[in-house]
Amino acid sequence: MLDPDDVDLAGLGAARDDRTPGASWWIDPANGEIRLVQDRDDEPAGWRHIPPTEAGAGYGDMSDFVEAVQHRRAAELLDQAINGRGAFRRFKNTLFEFPEVRDEWFRFRDARARRGAIEWLLEEGLVDDEVGRRAIARHPDPSPRNADVPGAVASDLADLYGHRLHRVLLYGSWASGEGSVESDLDLLVVLDHVDSTWDELRRMDSVLWRHTERSGLAITALPVAESAMGRPTEPMLIRAKTSSVRIS
Incomplete structure (x- = not known):
């Protein structure tokens, strides 16, 4: 079993978000090492494939974040941004208008990515259930500043x-x-x-x-x-x- 503290959770989260054509990510169940493979002949034996999250999976994170934003004008514009086609692009562009809110989004997204990474490790049976639950609890959504x-x-x-x-x-x-x-x-x-x-x-x-x-x-x-x-x-x-x- 892996110890979540020994796994690069940020790296695992980034690997799960990577949908680059021809790229695949793998994790070594023995030590938690993460590797990018771009040639099928190089797929490491005994390693576990890291599938990308579904397209649009991050929309829920954006919606939850907008609900927690305390900056009135930013919350209003972000709420408008995430509705309809092109939500991700509009959301990112709107954040550039509010640097402090943008910093909060990065903290929020990082916490969600780390929790998601641990949840995936649990689903794959790579970490102990109790150890995994304690690790998840250490990465709550950040409190609004x-x-x-x-x-x-x-x-x-x-x-x-x-x-x-x-x-x-x-x-x-x-x-x-x-x-x-x-x-x-x-x-x-x-x-x-x-x-x-x-x-x-x-x-x-x-x-x-x-x-x-x-x-x-x-x-x-x-x-x-x-x-x-x-x-x-x-x-x-x-x-x-x-x-x-x-x-x-």
């Missing part, structure tokens, strides 16, 4: 305000774990004092806009004085105080 956006915004606000910033609270759907590409990311920015809400909003504008551009999320922030959070009277502040999550 936008899960880190609140912390990144809070960090930039700390640089902006210095000692004036007491804390940043996340409230609303993102705080309850129900946030999605359609949800605003709502923040309470608790400062030592707030003389003018509009002045503070203008001061934060460049930070919020930068992260909105980067993530595709609509990010809202409400500056609040520490004294107002002590005994809040506004319904929104009362709800935020009881259900918010501190991120800074």
